[in-house]
Amino acid sequence: GENVEQHPSTLSVQEGDSAVIKCTYSDSASNYFPWYKQELGKGPQLIIDIRSNVGEKKDQRIAVTLNKTAKHFSLHITETQPEDSAVYFCAAGYGQNFVFGPGTRLSVLP
Amino acid sequence: NAGVTQTPKFQVLKTGQSMTLQCAQDMNHEYMSWYRQDPGMGLRLIHYSVGAGITDQGEVPNGYNVSRSTTEDFPLRLLSAAPSQTSVYFCASSKNSGLGGEQFFGPGTRLTVL
Numbered sequence: 001g002e003n004v005e006q007h008p009s010t011l012s013v014q015e016g017d018s019a020v021i022k023c024t025y026s027d028s029a030s031n032y033f034p035w036y037k038q039e040l041g042k043g044p045q046l047i048i049d050i051r052s053n054v055g056e057k058k059d060q061r062i063a064v065t066l067n068k069t070a071k072h073f074s075l076h077i078t079e080t081q082p083e084d085s086a087v088y089f090c091a092a093g094y095g096q097n098f099v100f101g102p103g104t105r106l107s108v109l110p
Numbered sequence: 111n112a113g114v115t116q117t118p119k120f121q122v123l124k125t126g127q128s129m130t131l132q133c134a135q136d137m138n139h140e141y142m143s144w145y146r147q148d149p150g151m152g153l154r155l156i157h158y159s160v161g162a163g164i165t166d167q168g169e170v171p172n173g174y175n176v177s178r179s180t181t182e183d184f185p186l187r188l189l190s191a192a193p194s195q196t197s198v199y200f201c202a203s204s205k206n207s208g209l210g211g212e213q214f215f216g217p218g219t220r221l222t223v224l
Binding site: 004006009032042044045089093097098099100 | 145150168202216
């Protein structure tokens with residue numbers, strides 16, 4: 001089955017700097033890659049997603065890149081703000097379901 | 111439009127007790143799923159359903175049962191609670207399955223089994 005790895009597990013950046021979180025997946029059949037943000041005490045919320053026929057997607061300060069050949073995808077957050085502090089999960093759409101990475105705790109320091 | 115709702119928010123059980131975690135969505139989504147979230151392990155799929163009357167097992171189904179009698183509701187039953195089932199449980203729904211479509215998550219149920 002599918003396996004998703006995510007690095008780093010924790011990340012601290014200064015406000016205004018960029019943050020990058022990387023994920024790898026194992027099954028080339030996966031073709032949908034969402035990113036979720038989870039704030040303390042809440043359920044995960046989709047922030048951006050990308051399909052396997054697209055290499056990059058941007059939404060304001062957030063971007064995701066996908067390298068199908070290498071089976072990895074990354075989340076890029078620019079001009080980080082304190083409200084970006086949260087746990088971020090990547091996932092791979094596999095068959096009828098999703099497989100999630102273990103998460104990255106991002107802290108944006110003022 | 112309430113989205114995905116879960117009850118209860120918190121629950122403490124003793125080993126061997128049974129209970130049902132409730133999940134409901136008002137978006138007319140066909141796909142619903144249950145995950146458990148444990149520290150450092152992300153979200154692991156317990157059971158899922160692609161429509162009323164259809165359920166299937168996920169990655170960690172042992173000790174849990176589900177049913178889907180209506181499109182709106184997808185309850186998760188713990189048959190005989192064990193300390194290993196202490197976790198945060200999330201229900202999610204989406205219009206499509208893992209082949210592409212935003213999953214909407216409920217607020218979660220924090221379960222402690224003593």
